[in-house]
Amino acid sequence: MNRRESLKLIAIAxxxxxxxxxxxxxxxxxxxxxxxxxxxxxxxxxxxxxxSAAEYAMITMLVDLIIPADSRSGxxxxxxxxxxxxxxxxxxxxxxxxxxxxxxxxxxxxxxQYGSEFVDLSQEQQTSxxxxxxxxDSASPDMKDGVxxxxxLRDLTATGFWSSKIxxxxxxxxxxxxxxxxxxxxxxxxxxxxxxxxx
Amino acid sequence: MPFIQSTTTYDVCxxxxxxxxxxxAYVLTQAGANVVMLEAGGDWDTVRDGDMLKYNYESPRRGxxxxxxxxGEFDACDGGWNIEGEPYTKADGTDWEWWRARMxxxxxxxxxxxxxxxxxxxxxxxTIDGKGDDWPIGYDDLKPYYxxxxxxxxxxxxxxxxxxxxxxxxxxxxxxxxxxVMVKNGAQKLGIPVIPSRLSxxxxxxxxxxxxxxxxxxNRGCKTSSNFSTQxxxxxxxxxxxxxxxxxxxxxxxxxxxxxGKATGVSYIDTITKEEAQVRAKVVVLAASACxxxxxxxxxxxxxxxxxLSNSSDxxxxxxxxxTGGDVMGFFPQLVDSPAHNExxxxxxxxxxxxxxxxxxxxxxxxxxxxxxxGGKGMPGYGFGGGIQRTNGKLDGGDRSKGGGGYGLxxxxxxxRLWGAFIGMSGRGEMIARRENYCEIDPTVKDQYGIPVLxxxxxxxxxxxxxxxxxQETGNEIIRKMGGEPLWxxxxxxxxxxxxxxxxxxxEVGTTRMGSDPKNSVLNSNCQAHEASNVFVxxxxxxxxxxxxxxxxxxxxxxxxxxxxxxxEVLKRNLPTA
Numbered sequence: 001m002n003r004r005e006s007l008k009l010i011a012i013a014x015x016x017x018x019x020x021x022x023x024x025x026x027x028x029x030x031x032x033x034x035x036x037x038x039x040x041x042x043x044x045x046x047x048x049x050x051x052s053a054a055e056y057a058m059i060t061m062l063v064d065l066i067i068p069a070d071s072r073s074g075x076x077x078x079x080x081x082x083x084x085x086x087x088x089x090x091x092x093x094x095x096x097x098x099x100x101x102x103x104x105x106x107x108x109x110x111x112x113q114y115g116s117e118f119v120d121l122s123q124e125q126q127t128s129x130x131x132x133x134x135x136x137d138s139a140s141p142d143m144k145d146g147v148x149x150x151x152x153l154r155d156l157t158a159t160g161f162w163s164s165k166i167x168x169x170x171x172x173x174x175x176x177x178x179x180x181x182x183x184x185x186x187x188x189x190x191x192x193x194x195x196x197x198x199x
Numbered sequence: 200m201p202f203i204q205s206t207t208t209y210d211v212c213x214x215x216x217x218x219x220x221x222x223x224a225y226v227l228t229q230a231g232a233n234v235v236m237l238e239a240g241g242d243w244d245t246v247r248d249g250d251m252l253k254y255n256y257e258s259p260r261r262g263x264x265x266x267x268x269x270x271g272e273f274d275a276c277d278g279g280w281n282i283e284g285e286p287y288t289k290a291d292g293t294d295w296e297w298w299r300a301r302m303x304x305x306x307x308x309x310x311x312x313x314x315x316x317x318x319x320x321x322x323x324x325x326t327i328d329g330k331g332d333d334w335p336i337g338y339d340d341l342k343p344y345y346x347x348x349x350x351x352x353x354x355x356x357x358x359x360x361x362x363x364x365x366x367x368x369x370x371x372x373x374x375x376x377x378x379x380v381m382v383k384n385g386a387q388k389l390g391i392p393v394i395p396s397r398l399s400x401x402x403x404x405x406x407x408x409x410x411x412x413x414x415x416x417x418n419r420g421c422k423t424s425s426n427f428s429t430q431x432x433x434x435x436x437x438x439x440x441x442x443x444x445x446x447x448x449x450x451x452x453x454x455x456x457x458x459x460g461k462a463t464g465v466s467y468i469d470t471i472t473k474e475e476a477q478v479r480a481k482v483v484v485l486a487a488s489a490c491x492x493x494x495x496x497x498x499x500x501x502x503x504x505x506x507x508l509s510n511s512s513d514x515x516x517x518x519x520x521x522x523t524g525g526d527v528m529g530f531f532p533q534l535v536d537s538p539a540h541n542e543x544x545x546x547x548x549x550x551x552x553x554x555x556x557x558x559x560x561x562x563x564x565x566x567x568x569x570x571x572x573x574g575g576k577g578m579p580g581y582g583f584g585g586g587i588q589r590t591n592g593k594l595d596g597g598d599r600s601k602g603g604g605g606y607g608l609x610x611x612x613x614x615x616r617l618w619g620a621f622i623g624m625s626g627r628g629e630m631i632a633r634r635e636n637y638c639e640i641d642p643t644v645k646d647q648y649g650i651p652v653l654x655x656x657x658x659x660x661x662x663x664x665x666x667x668x669x670x671q672e673t674g675n676e677i678i679r680k681m682g683g684e685p686l687w688x689x690x691x692x693x694x695x696x697x698x699x700x701x702x703x704x705x706x707e708v709g710t711t712r713m714g715s716d717p718k719n720s721v722l723n724s725n726c727q728a729h730e731a732s733n734v735f736v737x738x739x740x741x742x743x744x745x746x747x748x749x750x751x752x753x754x755x756x757x758x759x760x761x762x763x764x765x766x767x768e769v770l771k772r773n774l775p776t777a
Contacts, residue, residue: 041259066606087259130606136588137602151588154606158584158614163261168254168579171618172539176252176578178412179541182402184374186540193533195380 084160102149212480217305220486221429226762240301249420262580275420284647295655304430318363385681417546460503524699527674529683568628626670711740
């Protein structure tokens with residue numbers, strides 16, 4: 001049974017529940033809403049409203065360094081993570097200043113260290129710089145602001161990437177689908193833990 | 200200001216459409232009464248409005264909470280901790296968080312479906328430990344109602360024979376998820392019993408309601424009515440009688456009374472048009488949630504009720520409690536790299552740890568708690584992978600020399616490997632009901648409708664703090680026995696051992712408590728106001744004590760019992776033969 005058929009069955013089951021006031025139109029509407037699966041909540045068409053063009057370019061570069069493409073899936077920007085971050089800044093104004101300030105901090109530090117802004121550094125310079133702020137336990141105390149910012153950016157990148165369709169597919173997430181029955185976790189999942197339902 | 204007065208006199212006016220109000224509407228309309236129900240929030244239809252089976256990526260918010268949906272944008276509860284135009288206040292130096300649902304069906308739309316009976320000991324705690332008060336009724340008084348609710352609404356569980364965790368009439372319980380088997384094994388090494396959970400979710404067909412389809416999203420509202428909410432289970436049959444009129448967007452202002460002090464109806468304001476209106480009724484049932492119902496009674500002053508409705512005892516608003524709460528969480532190396540699999544299951548835990556130290560008198564606190572569990576490979580949403588720098592340094596393979604955090608291909612793989620490698624437990628305990636914990640009318644603040652608001656005055660005592668300290672220690676010990684590492688140290692005494700703020704567990708009970716002595720209670724044992732014989736309370740307000748248990752199943756049982764009393768003793772009608 002595919003997802004579309006499952007949803008149809010659920011709509012029929014709802015009809016069987018014989019709701020007073022619940023017309024066929026309402027059920028059709030609900031089924032339609034459930035089927036109208038947007039792939040990314042409109043993020044790929046978003047025009048940035050919070051980040052400047054320069055900031056957006058820099059964020060795009062940074063999130064792809066955090067989550068690059070590999071053999072299983074695309075990169076963070078392939079999953080519209082820069083647009084997600086811009087949206088979250090609109091949604092959660094408390095992260096606006098930390099993000100603007102963090103990007104500026106990185107550029108300042110790069111200017112001091114290399115004489116250029118982050119996006120203009122060579123790949124080796126970029127990774128060398130990120131190494132100084134990406135590992136909280138071994139970073140030097142003067143990099144603390146950068147470390148805090150980078151942890152925030154890493155969290156936003158991860159949430160934006162793994163909750164996207166690309167991310168869920170990469171994880172092989174198979175839930176959010178009606179099941180005919182519940183038989184417990186798979187044999188593979190149980191035996192990975194050395195467990196069995198038979199004991 | 201426009202004013203609307205209905206010419207109809209209903210048999211009963213119910214304020215609120217949650218568990219208590221929904222059950223009252225069901226029983227009363229089945230018995231032939233004409234009922235009007237006032238709901239402060241808007242209409243809600245789970246099939247039309249619910250978000251079951253939506254992927255988080257269908258929204259740019261990825262499921263994150265919003266102002267009017269603090270538990271997540273797909274969570275089926277409109278309302279929250281702070282509602283615009285409806286403030287509440289707190290006495291200096293005290294905390295209270297007040298969740299209010301503003302929608303048809305109230306909090307039953309998104310609740311956790313944990314459906315526990317209070318046990319024999321829960322009704323007579325004063326007899327056992329000398330603290331608080333006994334109820335004027337016992338388990339045997341409520342057992343027949345619990346039984347009927349189990350059959351009528353549906354619940355899964357298992358017969359365990361634990362004295363203070365009475366067995367119900369259960370459908371089969373779902374098997375535990377793999378991480379729940381780990382919790383079970385770990386807890387059992389410490390002699391802590393773990394039993395299947397008891398949730399009001401169907402694992403078999405019940406009437407015209409199909410069994411659960413295991414999408415794990417009960418809180419979004421179930422479009423197949425396979426779990427319990429009043430809007431899908433109790434209101435449809437009540438409406439089908441043709442004897443229930445529901446008025447939404449109706450914010451109750453006052454219970455109206457006559458010269459004898461008896462209720463004649465309820466005045467309310469239409470929250471959309473701002474028109475004042477009244478409904479007339481022979482009986483008034485308040486089921487607006489414990490604190491809202493007492494607020495309404497306090498605001499219903501008259502010459503016969505100068506201190507608020509049925510409040511010459513001054514007990515109204517007193518003995519307010521909430522469940523205590525605490526959380527622990529662990530990282531489990533054996534869950535790293537576990538194969539992807541669907542473990543959505545039902546929308547809640549499949550296992551339950553009931554209080555197991557009832558007989559231990561050496562604990563330093565009097566009342567118990569239970570433990571709930573969470574974890575697994577749920578649908579990735581907002582917050583996924585957060586704080587990975589605290590754990591990925593512990594993984595094997597690759598370069599870990601600089602510690603946790605990082606970026607790039609190795610980090611990307613770490614997220615995959617760590618997905619589902621965390622398990623958490625929550626302690627939920629009983630707070631002792633004390634007179635000095637209360638809500639009252641704030642002398643100056645009013646809401647946007649001009650209705651005086653509540654001011655809360657609630658504090659934990661050492662009883663609650665030491666109980667949650669015990670939970671923190673026990674929870675971390677279970678994590679270690681399971682082969683995991685607790686993610687954080689036990690919060691210190693200065694941090695109150697990590698206890699939640701009062702109100703945060705959203706189990707507020709008391710404030711209109713029942714009792715046999717009108718001097719220290721608001722209602723009699725039938726939840727009937729001592730001083731206004733046609734006023735009843737059918738939410739958690741009548742509770743004399745909290746138990747560590749989630750209150751909904753007891754709200755439903757009490758409401759059913761109260762409603763049948765109204766039918767036979769007040770309206771003098773016969774109940775329909777079941």
